[in-house]
Amino acid sequence: MDTGNSGGRVKADINVTPLVDIVLVLLIIFIVITPAVNDAVRLPVAKHSVKPEREPGARNLSLMLPALRDPQGKVLGPGRILVDDAEAKDPSGKTMTFGLADEASRKQLRAFIAASVKALDDKRVFVKADADLPFKYVHELFQLCREGGASEASIVTSEDKRPEGGE
Secondary structure, X not given: OOOOOOOOOOOOOOOOHHHHHHHXXXXXXXXXXXXXXXXHOOOOOOOOOOOOOOOOOOOOEEEEEOEEEOOOOOEEEEOOEEEOOOOOEOOOOXXXXXXXXXXXXXXXXXXXXXXXHHOOOOXXXXXXXXXXXXXXXXXXXXXXXXXXXXXXXXXXXXXXXXXXXXX
């Protein structure tokens, strides 16, 4: 018996409504979860580095950039920049320190870097920065090093002292 255009065959169409519903629910879940996952991801600074090969007696300029912290340990910004050299003293005999906060301190640091780099064979400046410090402050110091005549500025990392598998 012929029932019209189907020619006696059963018409089998897939109902896509439940499929669309599931896809939309999954899309909403991913949209809600993605910002939370992005906030939780923290990329650690590399803890291991190959020790640079230097000739015996070679000198270089190393600067330390510690983080300034509140009493609870939260990072407030960069601290005073220290010269990593026991012989680097100001005229009064105190350890030389510089700031990033004002232009006068920046100018003094730029002049110190220019004078130090001029006297060295290796025109690189090594920066030891606190791992919790935002990179924008390290970048600022890099720019001051370049303005002071350094050929390049490099981050120096320390060896991880934690036991294997520890966090």
